[in-house]
Amino acid sequence: MDATGQELDNLARVVCKHLEGRHKPIYSNVLDTGDHVVVINTRNMIIPERKVLWWYSGYAQGYRHCYGKDFHIFRPTEILRLQVKLRLPHRTKHEINQRDARLYRLHLFPGSSYPYAGNISKVIEGPDKLFRPLEDYTKEERSQFVVAPDSRIREPEPLYDWEDLE
Numbered sequence: 001m002d003a004t005g006q007e008l009d010n011l012a013r014v015v016c017k018h019l020e021g022r023h024k025p026i027y028s029n030v031l032d033t034g035d036h037v038v039v040i041n042t043r044n045m046i047i048p049e050r051k052v053l054w055w056y057s058g059y060a061q062g063y064r065h066c067y068g069k070d071f072h073i074f075r076p077t078e079i080l081r082l083q084v085k086l087r088l089p090h091r092t093k094h095e096i097n098q099r100d101a102r103l104y105r106l107h108l109f110p111g112s113s114y115p116y117a118g119n120i121s122k123v124i125e126g127p128d129k130l131f132r133p134l135e136d137y138t139k140e141e142r143s144q145f146v147v148a149p150d151s152r153i154r155e156p157e158p159l160y161d162w163e164d165l166e
Contacts, residue, residue: 001037001124003045003080008068010127011045012083018124019088019102029089032098036105038120043076043110053082077108 003011017023021033051068072079084106088099107116134142 001039001126002041003039003126004041005044005046006126006128007046008048008051008080008083011039012080012087014124014127015039015080015084015106016087019084019105032101034102034105036107037124038107038109038114038116039080040109040112040114042080042108045080047072047079051079053079076110080108081106 001011001015015037018037019034021027021035024033027033047068049069052065053068053071054063054065056062057064068079081103085099085103088102089095090099107114
């Protein structure tokens, strides 16, 4: 799966679906029927502006936080791994063991080169449609865009009609 231009939360949702095996007709929550998932170009995925990661060190006043964009610069694969880990079920001891096994089948790479190229049998499409820059559109396509009305063009209407008040 290519993460270029994909939003973090939607990408984590699709990755969890394939790790758990919910895309298969033989899915059961008791059996582990998931697949190995390889995600490339995690450096180029879209991180929401307000994404904040929290953790607790175990010491007094040990709550720490980091913004998702800052965390993504230094560790481009880890933020997706954390999102997938939070989305996988982990209520019971059995589910925690299954979650660890499923995370073991998740392979993340920040660039486009990865060692499993010969073993990939199916390429999964990402959840989001990729955004194209405005320069990639032709003049005919640009003319078909909907033009939003600009509210700054209108004159402001007065609150009262002063002639009626006299």
